[in-house]
Amino acid sequence: FQAFDAKNASFPLVAISPGSFLMGSERGSYDEKPLHRVTLTNAFFMGATEVTQAQYRAVMNVSPSYFKGDDLPADSVSWSDAVEFCRKLTEAERKKGNLPDGLVYRLPTEAEWEHCCRAGSTTEFAFGDDEGRLVDYAWFSRNSGNTTHPVGIKKPNAWGLYDLHGNVWEWCYDWYADKYQMGDQTDPMGPATGQFRVLRGGSWPFIAGYCRSAIRFRDPPRLQVHHVLGFRVVVGAPLAQE
Secondary structure (H helix, E strand, O other): OOOOOHHHOOOOEEEEOOEEEEEOOOOOOHHHOOOEEEEEOOOEEEEOOOOEHHHHHHHHOOOOOOOOOOOOEOOOOOHHHHHHHHHHHHHHHHHOOOOOOOOEEEOOOHHHHHHHHHOOOOOOEOOEOOHHHHHHOOOOOOOOOOOOOOOOOOOOOOOOOOOOOOOOEEEEEEEOOOOOOOOOEEOOOOOOOOOOEEEEOOOOOOOHHHHOOOOEEEEOOOOOOOOOEEOOOEEEOOOOOO
């Protein structure tokens, strides 16, 4: 991990240290419960922004997005295509010598995603509980004008990560479970199988309550047509289920 130089990466990345946090919400919907402590034992890098259309096209040679613009987040991307993007990017970066053996580009686990979104917070949003401040941090129903917006324009959270609230829903690696397991967990990855993959963070047509740090959504992994679906990448160790 120490051999990886993030400055040579194709994406702006933020180093995330191991740590623990409270995942979920007792005030949210049923699938956000129970509130539980999660410990992540491995360091990783998280993409500072959602993958843009220019970045997606450079790897995949196609651009499925409904909204058009190089700096806009890639939208209408299925979970399966996001995973394939990560596979191809890993292969290309390793050939260039920019990615040591033992590290891959991949989707974040749901726990990694919420850890990064919260950035040490325990509130409804990374910046606090006042949803009136969300306009400074996110593109959502109140200010989006029914479209996505270029990544990295709004304020970042305390760890320098942008657009974790709003803009496009972000795929996570995990299969969706309709409730969390009881008790403390270490490096959780969700169920071994399922029908839906997890989406996090809210999106441009959704109200503030659907952009909270704990909000969870799900869709079939091959679903592509929704203009609200995007993703960001992680650089870290491969996941056990991969």
